[in-house]
Amino acid sequence: MRIRDDQKREAICRAAIDLINSNGFEDTSISKIAKRAYVSPATIYVYFANKEDLLNQIYLKVRLEMSSAMMEGLDEFQPVEEAFRTVWFNFYNYAVENQTDFAFGEQFANSPLVNRIDRDEGERYYGPLIELFERGKREGIFKDVPLAVFSAFAFFPVIGLIRNRHSGNLVFGKEMLERVYQIAWDAVTD
Amino acid sequence: MRIRDDQKREAICRAAIDLINSNGFEDTSISKIAKRAYVSPATIYVYFANKEDLLNQIYLKVRLEMSSAMMEGLDEFQPVEEAFRTVWFNFYNYAVENQTDFAFGEQFANSPLVNRIDRDEGERYYGPLIELFERGKREGIFKDVPLAVFSAFAFFPVIGLIRNRHSGNLVFGKEMLERVYQIAWDAVTD
Amino acid sequence: MRIRDDQKREAICRAAIDLINSNGFEDTSISKIAKRAYVSPATIYVYFANKEDLLNQIYLKVRLEMSSAMMEGLDEFQPVEEAFRTVWFNFYNYAVENQTDFAFGEQFANSPLVNRIDRDEGERYYGPLIELFERGKREGIFKDVPLAVFSAFAFFPVIGLIRNRHSGNLVFGKEMLERVYQIAWDAVTD
Amino acid sequence: MRIRDDQKREAICRAAIDLINSNGFEDTSISKIAKRAYVSPATIYVYFANKEDLLNQIYLKVRLEMSSAMMEGLDEFQPVEEAFRTVWFNFYNYAVENQTDFAFGEQFANSPLVNRIDRDEGERYYGPLIELFERGKREGIFKDVPLAVFSAFAFFPVIGLIRNRHSGNLVFGKEMLERVYQIAWDAVTD
DNA sequence: AATGAATGAGTGTTCATTCAT
DNA sequence: GATGAATGAACACTCATTCAT
Structure with missing residues (x-):
């Protein structure tokens, strides 16, 4: 065998x-x-088992890889700002370096397929990020808003920028990237 | 007939x-x-002409409807802040009130199909918005960043929030909406 | 069109x-x-609609053709014996002359497919035969047994003989056929 | 092992x-x-060896089991009537008690698969039954007809009745069974 | 002897598209 | 302009069978 x-x-x-x-x-x-x-x-x-199973398994795998890439180097004793910076750049770098996986994730997440899978499965791995967010709020650093709003301003702009990368009308260097990060930080902090 | x-x-x-x-x-x-x-x-x-043509035409139609919905009530003599507020809420309202059209647009935009169409065709209608952005920069109100960065922080967070609406874990009232708007405004202004 | x-x-x-x-x-x-x-x-x-529908429709069509072949020349004013003789030879002749249709029917009837179709649909056409049977019983000609027993002795032996025809070890002429008919008649009458 | x-x-x-x-x-x-x-x-x-071999072997095995069930208690010194009665009820009981095996046999026998196997193999075990038939004819008890006709009236009606059992419209007790046996006996004897 | 992995060929069915009216 | 019939090509999936262990 x-x-x-x-x-x-x-x-x-x-x-x-x-x-x-x-x-x-x-x-x-x-x-x-x-x-x-x-x-x-x-x-x-x-x-x-079938095509749907294949796609779901791929999606969950990609999500898992992305989330663990985001958490890399994160620990609960870092100051909030440092930790946020780590996560944010991890996210940006993952999206840039794993273009195809990232694009697959976005395409899947915007299709009705995503509604057929167990969503909890996909979200399970963001624990440390959520803890960071709560800690930041407790310390009076992050704005007192729901998690969804927080990540809408922290991470979704990156998705928008990546989407535009493909069109070729967005090429920016280290300086601009730092600028964008700063805007994100300002947006989520009080 | x-x-x-x-x-x-x-x-x-x-x-x-x-x-x-x-x-x-x-x-x-x-x-x-x-x-x-x-x-x-x-x-x-x-x-x-064929299925691809059907999908493209639908996409362009949806984009056109969305962009003209966004520009509604906008004129070049309004103060920048008022104009931005108008556009932002127009966008939010469109996304909420035209869920299926909006979802179709997102799904199409995240699929490779979007790369096969004439992109200019889709972007043509955003002229007034671009002018507003330029005016805001000239008047020292908006941050001096590329358009892509501007809209990444102005509009993409809304897309993120809408995406979460479906999961049902995001229900917010007028107050919270105003709060979100304020964060967007703070993010794009100096 | x-x-x-x-x-x-x-x-x-x-x-x-x-x-x-x-x-x-x-x-x-x-x-x-x-x-x-x-x-x-x-x-x-x-x-x-699909393969099952195709097979069912064929089966019902074959049953219908067979049953109407059996009833041919039958009327309610014939003496019972003459009527029975008519039906019996009709059945035999149909089976011999429409070998493929008959064989299809037997194969289908012995497969689990037959349980999935509306049996009433298939039996609907035997009305005149049932009436003949009832009339024969009333007139004290046929044995007083259930219909199933009646047709088991009237018609099933024919199926058995036909089954053996294929093996080639059954070739019989007019005389023998008459003999078989007589046995069937004796079996179902008092 | x-x-x-x-x-x-x-x-x-x-x-x-x-x-x-x-x-x-x-x-x-x-x-x-x-x-x-x-x-x-x-x-x-x-x-x-392969699927066909599997099916054939099963069919032959089922035939063998059925034929030996039929012959059970049969010996050449019994009076013909007693012997026939034994075989007939053996057959009926086998069909009723081994529904699935019997149904498999009928399904196989009505499919073209049966033509591909060595028929002699399947018929080999009916020797004692054939002897009984010949003896009955010699003694002037059974009608002087070919074996095929004999078994068409002796056994095929049972198959017909069994087929109807599944439809549920045939439930009969000991008395009726005795009645059916009597008809079979009358049909095959002079 | 026994097995799960592996597969080319096939399954029933639906597809985008064209035809004939 | 509008349609249901018609289709070759493709679909997701399963098949009987063999392979490698």
Whole structure:
């Protein structure tokens, strides 16, 4: 009996993400994914129950990778500002360095597919970030607003900027990036 | 006879938007659109060259409606702050009151389909907003940043909040909305 | 707009019956049926909702044809014996002359598919036969047994004989046929 | 170790018969059989050459079991009537008590699959029954007809009645059964 | 002997689009 | 202009079978 091959599983996910990014969900079929991953269509069903399961698992995996990338270097004893800075740049860097994964996540999150999955599963990993947010509020540093508002101003602008990167009309250097960070910080602090 | 045509065309677009919002691009076929619009599949090809053309035209139409909704009540003699307030609340209200159209727009904008259309076509209608932005900068009110950064902090947070509305964990009243607006205003002004 | 073609529908049914008779339900796919009927697989779905619907409709059609063949020449003023003789030979002749349809019916009737259809639909056409049976009982000619027992001895032996015809070890002439009929008549009469 | 093997083989046959009876040949795949028998698909190929071989072996096994059930208690010194009675009730009881096996046999016998197997293999075990038939004819008790006609009236009516049992419109007690037996006896005797 | 992984070929069905009226 | 019929190509998925252990 052969044993399952994690590289194969990985190749299938990679192929799916790439195809979805270049052609969209609509034009990404199981057989195209199979072809790109150099496996038989039937093999995909050894690793995933069906297409929806494949997409969900990829989404959750991407979310997990992104969230753990965001939390990297974060600890509860850092001053709030330092911690926020860490998270913010982690997020920005992840989005820039993992363009395809990030784009896949955004496309999935804006499609009705996202409503069919267990949302808690996807949000589970943000604990440390939420704690940071609460601590910042307790220390009177962050504005006293709901978490959704906080992250809308802290992180969504980055998504907007990344979206514009593709159009090519947004190229900015270190200085501008620092400027943007500063605006975000000002927006969420009192 | 002219009226009849436009009604039919409208019905087709409406059906397409609704189906895409509830089932995604993937599960929205020409024949399902036809069925929901009470026309024959062949009839759709009287109004649109093919499926891609249908989707593009819908997207451009939605963008146009949204942009003109945003500009409503805007004129070049208003003080900058009043004008910004107008645009911001116009945007928020449009997103809330036209949920399906807005969701369609977001879904399309995050899919690779958006890269295949003439982007200028979509952006053409934002002239007055750009002028407002330039005027605000000249008057030393808005921060001296690129347009992309400006709108990333002015409008993207709203998109983030709307996205969370669906999850149901974001319900806020007039007061909170005013609060959010104030944060946006603070973020984009010096 | 083209209109539906009853010949096409007929060709599809014919192709399905023939294939099922030579290869069984298992080896009879939609695409094989399509090929044999000189239509596209998709065309079959213009005339039938799905494969199950196709098979059910064929079965009901065959049953209907068989039952009306059986009733041919039957009227309520004939003496019971003459009427029974008519029906019995009608049945035998139908089975012999419409081998494929008959075989299809037997195969379907012995498969679990038959349990999924509306049985009443299939039995509806036997009214005159049932009336003959009741009349025969009233006149003290037929044995006083349930209908199921009556037809088990009147008609099932014929099915058994037909089944053996295929094996080739049953070839009999007019005389023997008359003999078999006589046994059936004796079995159901007092 | 020998015992284990036979249990596994038995489990595979059992699983196949059950699945075919509830879902038909068409919906009964090797992997479903494997799952139901708690073995690997590959294991089935240890015991059977391929799917056709599996089905044939099951059919022959069922025929063998049925025929030996029919012959039980039969010996060549019994009077013909007693012997016939024994065989007839054996047949009826087998059909009623082994519903699934019997239904499988009927389904297989009415499908083209039956034509692909060695028919002699299946008929080999009916020797004693044939002898009884010949003896009855010699003694002037049974009608002088071919074997096929004899069994068409002796046994096929039972098959017809069993077929109707499933529809639920045939429930009969000891008395009626005796009645049916009597009709069969009358039909085959002079 | 026994197994889960692996697969090319096939399944039933739907697709976007065109045809004929 | 409007339509239902028609279709080749594609879809997601399962098949019987073999492979590697």
